[in-house]
Amino acid sequence: MPAVSDFLAGHKRVGVDANVVIALVEKNLDFREQIKEIFALADDIGSEIWISAIGVTEILIKPTQTKNFALQHQYELALFSGRFSFAPISLEAARRAASFDLKVRDALHIASLLEAGVTGFVTADRAIKSIKGLEVLTLMPA
Numbered sequence: 001m002p003a004v005s006d007f008l009a010g011h012k013r014v015g016v017d018a019n020v021v022i023a024l025v026e027k028n029l030d031f032r033e034q035i036k037e038i039f040a041l042a043d044d045i046g047s048e049i050w051i052s053a054i055g056v057t058e059i060l061i062k063p064t065q066t067k068n069f070a071l072q073h074q075y076e077l078a079l080f081s082g083r084f085s086f087a088p089i090s091l092e093a094a095r096r097a098a099s100f101d102l103k104v105r106d107a108l109h110i111a112s113l114l115e116a117g118v119t120g121f122v123t124a125d126r127a128i129k130s131i132k133g134l135e136v137l138t139l140m141p142a
Helices: 004-009 018-025 032-045 053-065 069-079 091-097 104-115
Strands: 013-016 048-052 084-087 120-123 135-138
Touching (some): 013 104, 018 032, 018 120, 084 104, 091 104
Parallel strands (some): 120 135
């Protein structure tokens, strides 16, 4: 895994997977320190942090369906605090997603981010590899 600072230095716009936000909010000790470092360094060097509309759905669906309003509120505070930029799901992103060998939700998430000009992507999902135009940083458990 490249150093976080080296990874971020190469990207003005960095996308994050839903699992990154979930780990941060739920204080997952395996990834929390790495994620905090990513956000702090992004602030320091001026990288924008992006997530797609489908990523927001992935984050909010479980607490919404289970009526865990406290957790839903924590996620909404994190998501809508002004820290994130949001990529919509466009028809072009849907077309682009069809060419990726990924689960539909991951393909739509990544394609939407690419359409928004994101060039780096942070995830804890080892199944997601770099795609043309997108460097992937996979978090490793501490």
